[in-house]
Structures are given as C-alpha cells and as structure tokens.
Amino acid sequence: xxxxxxxxxxxxxxxxxxxxxxxxxxxxxxxxxxxxxxxxxxxxxxxxxxxxxxxxxxxxxxxxxxxxxxxxxxxxxxxxxxxxxxxxxxxxxxxxxxxxxxxxxxxxxxxxxxxxxxxxxxxxxxxxxxxxxxxxxxxxxxxxxxxxxxxxxxxxxxxxxxxxxxxxxxxxxxxxxxxxxxxxxxxxxxxxxxxxxxxxxxxxxxxxxxxxxxxxxxxxxxxxxxxxxxxxxxxxxxxxxxxxxxxxxxxxxxxxxxxxxxxxxxxxxxxxxxxxxxxxxxxxxxxxxxxxxxxxxxxxxxxxxxxxxxxxxxxxxxxxxxxxxxxxxxxxxxxxxxxxxxxxxxxxxxxxxxxxxxxxxxxxxxxxxxxxxxxxxxxxxxxxxxxxxxxxxxxxxxxxxxxxxxxxxxxx
Amino acid sequence: xxxxxxxxxxxxxxxxxxxxxxxxxxxxxxxxxxxxxxxxxxxxxxxxxxxxxxxxxxxxxxxxxxxxxxxxxxxxxxxxxxxxxxxxxxxxxxxxxxxxxxxxxxxxxxxxxxxxxxxxxxxxxxxxxxxxxxxxxxxxxxxxxxxxxxxxxxxxxxxxxxxxxxxxxxxxxxxxxxxxxxxxxxxxxxxxxxxxxxxxxxxxxxxxxxxxxxxxxxxxxxxxxxxxxxxxxxxxxxxxxxxxxxxxxxxxxxxxxxxxxxxxxxxxxxxxxxxxxxxxxxxxxxxxxxxxxxxxxxxxxxxxxxxxxxxxxxxxxxxxxxxxxxxxxxxxxxxxxxxxxxxxxxxxxxxxxxxxxxxxxxxxxxxxxxxxxxxxxxxxxxxxxxxxxxxxxxxxxxxxxxxxxxxxxxxx
Numbered sequence: 001x002x003x004x005x006x007x008x009x010x011x012x013x014x015x016x017x018x019x020x021x022x023x024x025x026x027x028x029x030x031x032x033x034x035x036x037x038x039x040x041x042x043x044x045x046x047x048x049x050x051x052x053x054x055x056x057x058x059x060x061x062x063x064x065x066x067x068x069x070x071x072x073x074x075x076x077x078x079x080x081x082x083x084x085x086x087x088x089x090x091x092x093x094x095x096x097x098x099x100x101x102x103x104x105x106x107x108x109x110x111x112x113x114x115x116x117x118x119x120x121x122x123x124x125x126x127x128x129x130x131x132x133x134x135x136x137x138x139x140x141x142x143x144x145x146x147x148x149x150x151x152x153x154x155x156x157x158x159x160x161x162x163x164x165x166x167x168x169x170x171x172x173x174x175x176x177x178x179x180x181x182x183x184x185x186x187x188x189x190x191x192x193x194x195x196x197x198x199x200x201x202x203x204x205x206x207x208x209x210x211x212x213x214x215x216x217x218x219x220x221x222x223x224x225x226x227x228x229x230x231x232x233x234x235x236x237x238x239x240x241x242x243x244x245x246x247x248x249x250x251x252x253x254x255x256x257x258x259x260x261x262x263x264x265x266x267x268x269x270x271x272x273x274x275x276x277x278x279x280x281x282x283x284x285x286x287x288x289x290x291x292x293x294x295x296x297x298x299x300x301x302x303x304x305x306x307x308x309x310x311x312x313x314x315x316x317x318x319x320x321x322x323x324x325x326x327x328x329x330x331x332x333x334x335x336x337x338x339x340x341x342x343x344x345x346x347x348x349x350x351x352x353x354x355x356x357x358x359x360x361x362x363x364x365x366x367x368x369x370x371x372x373x374x375x376x377x378x379x380x381x382x383x384x385x386x387x388x389x390x391x392x393x394x395x396x397x398x399x400x401x402x403x404x405x406x407x408x409x410x411x412x
Numbered sequence: 413x414x415x416x417x418x419x420x421x422x423x424x425x426x427x428x429x430x431x432x433x434x435x436x437x438x439x440x441x442x443x444x445x446x447x448x449x450x451x452x453x454x455x456x457x458x459x460x461x462x463x464x465x466x467x468x469x470x471x472x473x474x475x476x477x478x479x480x481x482x483x484x485x486x487x488x489x490x491x492x493x494x495x496x497x498x499x500x501x502x503x504x505x506x507x508x509x510x511x512x513x514x515x516x517x518x519x520x521x522x523x524x525x526x527x528x529x530x531x532x533x534x535x536x537x538x539x540x541x542x543x544x545x546x547x548x549x550x551x552x553x554x555x556x557x558x559x560x561x562x563x564x565x566x567x568x569x570x571x572x573x574x575x576x577x578x579x580x581x582x583x584x585x586x587x588x589x590x591x592x593x594x595x596x597x598x599x600x601x602x603x604x605x606x607x608x609x610x611x612x613x614x615x616x617x618x619x620x621x622x623x624x625x626x627x628x629x630x631x632x633x634x635x636x637x638x639x640x641x642x643x644x645x646x647x648x649x650x651x652x653x654x655x656x657x658x659x660x661x662x663x664x665x666x667x668x669x670x671x672x673x674x675x676x677x678x679x680x681x682x683x684x685x686x687x688x689x690x691x692x693x694x695x696x697x698x699x700x701x702x703x704x705x706x707x708x709x710x711x712x713x714x715x716x717x718x719x720x721x722x723x724x725x726x727x728x729x730x731x732x733x734x735x736x737x738x739x740x741x742x743x744x745x746x747x748x749x750x751x752x753x754x755x756x757x758x759x760x761x762x763x764x765x766x767x768x769x770x771x772x773x774x775x776x777x778x779x780x781x782x783x784x785x786x787x788x789x790x791x792x793x794x795x796x797x798x799x800x801x802x803x804x805x806x807x808x809x810x811x812x813x814x815x816x817x818x819x820x821x822x823x824x
Contacts, residue, residue, distance in 0.1 A: 045726075295820065401816050
C-alpha cells in the first residue's frame, strides 16, 4: 500500500474557496483486489462519489485505490458523476492503473462544482511523491476542520494488520456523518466476509457518535483487503480475529472523531437501556440536546436539562409515548445518581461535585491531540432492566463557542 | 383583571440561585370563571404546576387567577405538588380568594425545590401592588432570559378584547417550549368553546416555532374568559371572531418568542410542502439543523447545508424513506432558487446576493426590542405539489455565540 497527496490553490471556484488549498490524495494498492466493502450515508441527497462507490460495490469490479479530495464535496453539483469520473481517469493515467479500479471520495462544501481541470492538472504531482508518503501524511491531507490526523491500527494473532484512517469534525451524526474512513488489511478475506465484518463495526462506532445531529451527503467507510480470496467464510474466516480488529479500529477512529469534533471540549459517553423502546434513539436524543451540550461545555451542573431531554424523547411520538404507565427512570452522571422515581436529588454539595467532575473531563484540543481520554459518563435507564438488557452506547460532543465560530463561517 | 408582582432574593437555594431574584407574580380576575382552557407540554417528565393545572382542567373547578414564579421550575423536585399547593394557599390568603381557584405556573431550573417558605413570606407583598401593575409589568416579571416583555392584543368586531402575555427564550421546541402564555378575554365563551379555540391556535403558533429543539417540562398556554357561559357554541360562539383573535395573538406572541430567542440574530421562516410525508416535521428538521443555523448566523451563503438537512430528513426513517423513487425537490431562499432536480445553482454572484440578503435580515435584540420584523425565508417543496397542497410554516432562530454563552452558564 502506498499513499500520496498533492495540493493546489483553486482559481475556478468563487470567493469562498479561492483563499484555500485543495488537497488531492491517493491511496493505492500494489495490485487490484476483489475484496472490498463499503458503508455509505443514508442521506437522500448523496454526493457523486457515493453514487460511484455504490455502483462499484454492486458491479464487484476489482479495486486498486481511492482518490480523495477535500474542500469541494461534489454534491448536488452540475455534472457531478462525470466530474468524479474525469478526475479518476486523470489520476489513473498519472499513476498507471485502470481508471475503473479507482474509487472517489470527496468532502467539503455542498453545491460547488468539482474543479476538474485544476485537479487533473495536479494529478501528475501524485506520482512524484508516491511511496514517499506515510499514512499519517494521508490522514493529514484529507483533513478539513479536523485539528489532528486520525490513524489507528490493530494487529491480529495471525500477524496480519488492520490500518484505519478517518477525517471528520462536524456534520457528524449517524448514519455516517461528514466523515470518510478508509480501512486496509492484509488479512485474507473475501468480499462477502468484509461486508459482513464492516457493517456491524460501523453500526457501533461511526453510527454511534454525534457532534451536531447533522448528517452529511458524502460519507463512507471503505474496507479493502490486499489478500482477496473466493467468497464464503473459510476456516480462517471471521473467527481469525479480523472482525474484532476492524471493530476495534472503527471504534477508536469514531472516538477520535468526536474528541476532535469542531470546538469539542467534553466527550459525552451516554449509555442507555430502554427495553420497551429504542435505547439508541434515546441516547442520541440526549447527545443532540443543545441545552445539555451547552451546560456541559460550561461545566454547569444544570443536570435538570438531562431530565428534560429524557422526558422530551419519551413524550414524543418516537419515544414510545403509548406506554400505559410511566416506566421508572433513573439518570446518573459519573457515580452520582441524579434522578429516580421522577425526583431529582440536587443540593449545593452535589452541584459542586458535578462541577468538579465536569471540569476534570474538559480538554482543549485546539492545539492538537487531546490531553486525555476522559468522558462525561451519563447513564439512563428507562423501565425494568435486567442484567442482560442490552445497552446502547453513544459518544457525543458538547456545544461550544468554537463550534459556532467554525460553522458560522466555514468557507472563509 | 388585575396583575401584580413582587420579588425577593432566595436564601434557601444553592449557589446557582442565591445571587438572583425570584419574581412572584399574580394575575387575578374580579370573579372566578368556569371558562378556561389550557394546553400543556407533551414532555413525559412534567413539572408540578403542569400536574396541578391538568387536574384543575379535568375537575372543571372555577378559576380566578394564576400564580407565577420564575427561577425555579418545580420539576422533578421533592414534594413538588405539595409545594405548589402550599404556595397557592399562601397567595390565596394574601389576596382573599379561594386557594383552589388559583393555578400555578413556574419556569426556571429543573430539579430544585420550590422555596415555599420564602415565597409565602413574599406573598403579602402581592396585595399592596394589586391593581397598580400593568400587563407589561407582569410580562416583565415572568421573564427569565427574555430580552423584553411580550404582550399582544386583538380587538373583536364586538368590541371585546383578547390580551396575551408570554415568556420564553430558550428550550423552545414544539410541543410547548420553556414558555408560559396567558390569554385573557372578556368575550363570552364556555369552557368547551375556549378549548376548541385554543388548541388549534397553539398548533400553528407555539407548536410551530423552534429555538433549539429542546422541549421543556413546565410549559403551558392558558386562556381565560371573564364572561363564562354554559357549554356549547351559541349564536355568538366561535363565529364571533374570538377564534381568529386568539389565533392572531398566539401567532404574534410565538413570533415574539423566536425573535427574542436566546442569542437570536435571524428568524428563519421555513415554509414546506411534502404531500407524501409530514411537511411540519420537514420544516422543523431544517429549523433544528445546527449547521444551517450557524451559517445563517454568520451571514454565510453556505446553502448546501440546506440540501444536506433536507436529504438527511428524507433519508431518515421519519422522512418517508420507503418512497420508491426520489421525489422532485426544490429549495429556495428569498427569491433565489437554490436547488432543483438534485442540482444546486451556486456561483459567486448568487453567493454575494445571498450574503446581502442574510445581512439585511439580521437584527440585534440584545438591547431590547428587535429593530425590524424581517425573516430569512426558506421554501422547500418535496414531490409534486398542487396549488391546494397545504404548507407548513415554522419559525426558527439561528444559532449564535450568545446562545452558547447564555446556556453554558444559565444559572450563574
């Protein structure tokens, strides 16, 4: 596997983009592989790259690489698919692979046309740097508002490895935020094995995080194996640890995405159980409450807002409102019980303890990697739960001035 | 009708409240009336005042007044209902009305106990000021983070009037945000007539606004007539203009709430039609998108985010995802067509025009009443619409630094 990146300043685009650099990146295998899997956004208006990747997935053609650009997402743009394909052709010519073996991936502003001529002109630059670039360089080249590159890996007992790269910092909400994730492995696997491994790994990682509840049009996770084999799980199939390794890498990258969310100061880890309803939806409703998120940003123990968010969800149509009697509800933050039997237990001492707890979980990622991995742990139980009741676990960011600042003028 | 208010600094509460004043307010009729209607929050965890108002509504006992306090919402608090009733008894004694003829209404922090002893001690102060206070004074006394008092009125052809007061600035999302609204009329009406008038008026006003998508536990709209009559619509029933007047006052107060939302700089007026789905939910999905709201706050013509929000909603379970083919979608801002047939029409000139449009719609309410009534008009159509396709119309705020600032430390 080799990766490379090149960049230029676009002249074709309007005021918003001209001051910025577009990075064109390439991730390429030594040989094409039939073993690849992808999960894409559920947004109804999808970007042209998503359309092309879905077509490649159903055509089952061999894949040798992924061409990635930032700044322009190529969504709802005139001639979007044709532009994506023209770019793939230009890059294929520059690095001498078959154009139909390349997949496109774009992230950036929605509605702008891809500046194909300028990107194509930059493509020969990819060849020069090929093999001289590391995966960290690639992870850096695909960043937009990300504060740091996100690379994770895991090693199987067999000695094979899984390497994952991701970008994403805003417009993050399941299913699939404004994020791209690329996973590579040298473990032998078939196409069907990879898809069976990737889908559940995405469900509990990239689909279990939220920064702003906004879902992107562009996004995808792609898993490639450099060691393809014929379909069906062999004796070294899923049991050989590949599924666990992919799941681990996805979970770590998803955690990186939230901790590096636009303006994130606290990461909320919300564990919910709701046997009569949808624990995942309940957990996300809390993680998307602006009032919960702003209070936590401010280290403000205004935890009554958790009760409001839980009651809001339960009282809504989605929240199983038809239940004949109110189920028992408990809400906890860290070790502190906040609500039971519809009563809260607030007093000045508890509020000071909660403030201290929130302060200790805060971190400043604006200068690069986060200083710690602490989370604000929120546990919500609705109804009678048993030791075997499955929990949903969602990671969410808080809501800060910096989120507003970054998004009030993302383009300039 | 007379109103009055008094205030004190609470000693009972913890660090968060001690520095603040609690206002205790009273709205009282000359005589009890059997003609009253109420709409309350759908949040599953409701405040004690909501419980008491609902009980009064179903008991159909005569009502003579409403006792309102800010700062402490009396939600999920120990002895909530008993505290609310103790306060009503104290106020009833001070102004010489029957305790069971008073309704409670509270707004403020969730989870704190109502400081009943202190409130009861302040109650005699209500009597002194009674009849010396105007409705504007009352609207001011019930404010929390509101920037200005909200009072609206309408006059019927019969000469009767409808007067409405409201508070609310955050935790605003249908159905019923953190808002209290009190409407009074001298037009003759029965209990059943009033309820039939209030419910649809609330549906298209207070339930058609969103500031942050967060729904409160406490909230209610109450309509009282000082001229009760026996049930059933008489010849001067709903046709006499009372319904229209109530609808108008509710719509104006709802607009005031959004324009005075915490940190609001732009009011979004989202008109949606979606014959095969839920136009109201579509409009609210746009009004609750943090990325749409932050871009508009920044006068940033990053209108691709509108496409992402529409596609997000349509691609979600709620958004009628099962549709066999993609319906045609159009998105417009002001007079500008932004998207049709899944293509956007962005160029540098259009972006400049959108920036100018957004700038002209911005207003600064931080120094009191807003300087104008302009809105950012967003029109979304999904699917084939006819001239008779009903439109949903939702008002929403943008998302600013000031929203985060106010909510990151609301209590201090």
